[in-house]
Amino acid sequence: MNRDLAKQLKLAEFPIGAYRVGHKFFPEEDDLGWADGAQRGGIRINTYDLENRLQALRNGYYCPNLSDLIDACGHRFARLYPVKDIWTAESSDRRQIAMGGTPDEAVARLWLDLHDLRPSQKFRRPIVDRQSRQPASTQMPGVSPSGEGPPALAGNL
Numbered sequence: 001m002n003r004d005l006a007k008q009l010k011l012a013e014f015p016i017g018a019y020r021v022g023h024k025f026f027p028e029e030d031d032l033g034w035a036d037g038a039q040r041g042g043i044r045i046n047t048y049d050l051e052n053r054l055q056a057l058r059n060g061y062y063c064p065n066l067s068d069l070i071d072a073c074g075h076r077f078a079r080l081y082p083v084k085d086i087w088t089a090e091s092s093d094r095r096q097i098a099m100g101g102t103p104d105e106a107v108a109r110l111w112l113d114l115h116d117l118r119p120s121q122k123f124r125r126p127i128v129d130r131q132s133r134q135p136a137s138t139q140m141p142g143v144s145p146s147g148e149g150p151p152a153l154a155g156n157l
Helices: 005-009 036-041 047-052 054-059 067-074 103-114
Strands: 025-026 062-063 079-081 086-091 097-100
Touching: 005 025, 005 062, 036 047, 047 054, 047 097, 067 086, 067 103, 079 103, 086 103, 097 103
Parallel strands: none
Antiparallel strands: 025 062, 079 086, 086 097
């Protein structure tokens, strides 16, 4: 998994149970406490990192393993298969597929798609009615929720 995909997962709030030894990690871009190689290619977390750099781990980009990714997709994950050098992860309803150069990249992209949590969507502000300070209805006046003409009137006419 590369830094960009790990960063997307973090911004989309991928559920991380616990930081574990052996998982890949990318330091935050402006964290100067890491070697250049760690900044470019990431590192494998070791016991020292867990004991002495926990805040740096929280600030950086954690790469969940394949098992964690599949578990996070839940029942909506169907299968993972390679075609030549490309891995494909498929949802159980077959509506969503995601591809990657490795199995974990494909499943990470599927998780983002299944949860509709691309980072750019996360920061949209809800539309709020100015008078009531409640979320505004997205229904257009004179149109039913199904979009098939005027809404039904309550009661008998």
